[in-house]
Each structure stands twice: as C-alpha cells, then as structure tokens.
Amino acid sequence: MIIAPAAALLSFALLAGxxxxxxxxxxxxxxxxxxxxxxxxxxxxxxxGAVVNETDEKN
Incomplete structure (x- = not known):
C-alpha cells in the first residue's frame, strides 16, 4: 500500500515544522x-526537519 508511507511522510513534514x-x-x-x-x-x-527549516528561512 502506498497510503501508509505517504501518511508517514506527511506526518514527518508537519511535525518537523x-x-x-x-x-x-x-x-x-x-x-x-x-x-x-x-x-x-x-x-x-x-x-x-532540516529542509523545512531552509524553506522557512527563505520566506
């Protein structure tokens, strides 16, 4: 199933912020x-988390 890995990656992105x-x-x-x-x-x-930080600093 693709749904479980996609949900995990989404939660990583949300919580890393x-x-x-x-x-x-x-x-x-x-x-x-x-x-x-x-x-x-x-x-x-x-x-x-590092990527989110870099993106946030550019805005």
Whole structure:
C-alpha cells in the first residue's frame, strides 16, 4: 500500500515544522520518525526537519 508511507511522510513534514530553529525542527522530525518507522524514520525525519527549516528561512 502506498497510503501508509505517504501518511508517514506527511506526518514527518508537519511535525518537523515544530520548533524555532534548525536543531529543534530536526530533533522533532527525528523523534517522530523514530516512533513511526524506527532508525530509518529518524534519519528521514531529521532530513525533513532540516529542509523545512531552509524553506522557512527563505520566506
């Protein structure tokens, strides 16, 4: 099923936006990813948090 991975990625993106700086956003994304998908999810969540931070700084 494609729905479960898509939902997980969406939740990573939404929760990685929590925080005021890159470290907080990456940590939130990593923690969420760890809970949802284990170590691989933590890496993806941290990456999403960093990307969200870069996008937010440009606006």
């Amino acid at each position: 929590c925080g005021t700086n890159m470290e907080q956003r990456a940590a939130t994304g990593a923690a969420t990813g760890l809970v949802v998908a284990g170590p691989v999810g933590a890496a993806v969540g941290a990456g999403v």
